[in-house]
Amino acid sequence: MGEKVSIILTSYNKPAYLQKAIESVIKQTYDLWELFIMDDHSNEEITAVVHKYLHDPRIRYENSFVDPAARFKTTRYATLINTALPFTSGDYISYLTDDTVYHPERLSRMVQMFSHNPEAQAVYSKQKVVQVNERGEEISHFYRNANEVLHQAAFQVDHCSVMHRRSLLDRIHHIYGSYWDDDMKHWNHGDSIFWDRINNFAPFLPINEVLDTTYKTPDSFQNAYRFLPADLIDGSFVKGSGQNVYFIDQGVRHPVGERWDSLYLNRTVAVPDPYLFQYKIGNILKIPNYILVKEAGHPAIFYIEAGKKRRILGQYAFQFYQFKRKEILTIEKEELEALPEGLPITRERSGLIENPPGRRLYFIEREPFLFLNGVFHPIREQVVRKFFLHHKPISASFRNIQQFPIGKPFYPVYDEIIKNLNIAIE
Numbered sequence: 364m365g366e367k368v369s370i371i372l373t374s375y376n377k378p379a380y381l382q383k384a385i386e387s388v389i390k391q392t393y394d395l396w397e398l399f400i401m402d403d404h405s406n407e408e409i410t411a412v413v414h415k416y417l418h419d420p421r422i423r424y425e426n427s428f429v430d431p432a433a434r435f436k437t438t439r440y441a442t443l444i445n446t447a448l449p450f451t452s453g454d455y456i457s458y459l460t461d462d463t464v465y466h467p468e469r470l471s472r473m474v475q476m477f478s479h480n481p482e483a484q485a486v487y488s489k490q491k492v493v494q495v496n497e498r499g500e501e502i503s504h505f506y507r508n509a510n511e512v513l514h515q516a517a518f519q520v521d522h523c524s525v526m527h528r529r530s531l532l533d534r535i536h537h538i539y540g541s542y543w544d545d546d547m548k549h550w551n552h553g554d555s556i557f558w559d560r561i562n563n564f565a566p567f568l569p570i571n572e573v574l575d576t577t578y579k580t581p582d583s584f585q586n587a588y589r590f591l592p593a594d595l596i597d598g599s600f601v602k603g604s605g606q607n608v609y610f611i612d613q614g615v616r617h618p619v620g621e622r623w624d625s626l627y628l629n630r631t632v633a634v635p636d637p638y639l640f641q642y643k644i645g646n647i648l649k650i651p652n653y654i655l656v657k658e659a660g661h662p663a664i665f666y667i668e669a670g671k672k673r674r675i676l677g678q679y680a681f682q683f684y685q686f687k688r689k690e691i692l693t694i695e696k697e698e699l700e701a702l703p704e705g706l707p708i709t710r711e712r713s714g715l716i717e718n719p720p721g722r723r724l725y726f727i728e729r730e731p732f733l734f735l736n737g738v739f740h741p742i743r744e745q746v747v748r749k750f751f752l753h754h755k756p757i758s759a760s761f762r763n764i765q766q767f768p769i770g771k772p773f774y775p776v777y778d779e780i781i782k783n784l785n786i787a788i789e
C-alpha cells in the first residue's frame with residue numbers, strides 16, 4: 364500500500380468551476396486519494412454537479428446546510444475544513460477551492476517530495492493565478508513562485524498549493540484548540556493563519572513547478588475585500604456573491620429592478636456577503652439618488668438627493684459640479700412632479716460653496732474628499748476607483764468649504780486588519 368492523500372474541497376455556488384475542480388482530482392496520475400467535497404449550502408445546480416461523481420467510492424460529499432444568518436459568523440471554508448479533518452484517513456492533507464484546478468501531476472509530485480524528504484512536514488508548489496472577467500474570460504495572469512524554503516508561508520502561499528502531513532494536525536490542535544482558525548476576521552486569509560500554525564513546527568519545502576491554477580473572478584472574496592472602507596458609500600450599486608444588485612440608501616439596501624440596468628451595469632461594486640448582509644433589505648428601488656433627470660421636452664435638469672429633486676440653476680453650476688450631459692436620464696413628467704422639491708443647486712461667484720450636491724468628489728488642497736449628506740469625508744484613491752466615483756474632482760480650498768464638518772474617512776480598512784496580525788508581509 365502506498366500513502367494516501369486526503370483532499371478537502373470547499374464549495375459555494377460556482378457550478379462550472381466546481382466541476383473542473385473535481386475533474387482535476389479525478390485526472391490525477393496518482394490515484395491513492397480521497398476527496399471530501401464540503402459544500403456550503405449552495406444552490407441546486409451544485410447538488411446536480413456533485414451527484415454525477417458520487418458513484419466513485421473515493422469521493423465523499425457533505426452539505427453544511429448552514430443557516431443564512433450563520434454564514435457570516437465564521438470564515439466558512441475554515442469551518443468546513445475543520446468539519447472534514449477528523450474524518451480524513453490520508454497520510455497527507457491537501458486543500459482545494461472550487462475555483463482552482465490541480466494539474467495532473469500535483470499529488471504525485473508532492474508525495475514524491477515527501478518520500479525524498481522524510482523530515483518534511485509541509486510542501487508547496489508554484490501556482491498560476493488567472494484573473495477572469497464576468498464572462499469567465501482570462502484578463503491577465505501571473506505566477507506565485509515556489510523557489511525557497513519558507514519559514515513564514517503566510518501571505519506567500521495559496522490555499523490550494525500546499526500539502527502537509529496529517530500527523531501535524533494533532534500537534535496543532537493541542538496548542539491552539541482547533542485546526543484552522545475560523546474567526547470571521549480572517550475570511551480573506553484563513554489559509555495564511557493556518558500556515559502560520561504549521562510554521563511553528565516546520566518550514567514549507569518548495570516544488571518549483573506549476574501544480575495548480577486558480578481563477579480570480581470579479582466577485583471572489585479577495586477582489587471584494589480589497590480597498591473596502593468600513594462603510595459602504597451611500598448611493599452605490601453593490602452586489603455580493605448572488606446575482607442581485609442593490610442600491611445603498613442611508614444604510615438600507617434596495618433591490619434594483621431591470622429599469623436601472625443602464626445605471627448599474629458598469630458600476631456595480633462587488634462586496635463580500637458579510638458586509639452586504641449587515642444592511643437591511645428595503646423596498647424595490649424607485650428612483651435612485653444621485654442621478655440627473657429631466658422631463659422630455661423640458662430644459663430643467665434636476666439632481667436627485669434624499670428622494671428630492673434639486674434643480675440645477677444654470678450652466679455654470681452644472682459645469683462646476685462636474686455633471687455631464689450624457690448622464691441625464693429622461694423620466695416621465697408625472698414621476699418628476701411626484702418628487703418633492705429640494706434646495707436648488709447653485710454656484711456663487713464668490714467661490715463659497717453652499718448647499719453643494721452630494722456624492723461628489725473634491726480635491727481640497729491636493730487631498731481627495733467625498734461630500735456626502737452634509738459632510739466632507741477624506742477618501743483614498745483606491746476607494747474612489749472601487750466605487751466608480753469617476754467624475755473629475757471639483758477643486759476647492761478649505762476656506763471654500765469652511766461651514767462643513769470633516770467626517771469619517773473612507774479608507775480601506777482591510778489593510779489595517781492585516782497589519783494588526785503580527786505577521787510580517789513581504
Ligand code: UDP
Pocket residue numbers: 372373374375376403434439440443459460461462551579582583584585586
Ligand atoms: N466559501 C464557502 N462558503 C461561502 C463562501 C465561500 O465555503 O459562503 C468557500 C469557497 O467555495 C471557496 C473558498 O471559500 O472554496 C474561498 O472563496 P472564494 O474563492 O470566493 O474567495 P477568494 O478566491 O476570493 O479567496
Ligand code: MG
Pocket residue numbers: 460462578583584
Ligand atoms: Mg477563490
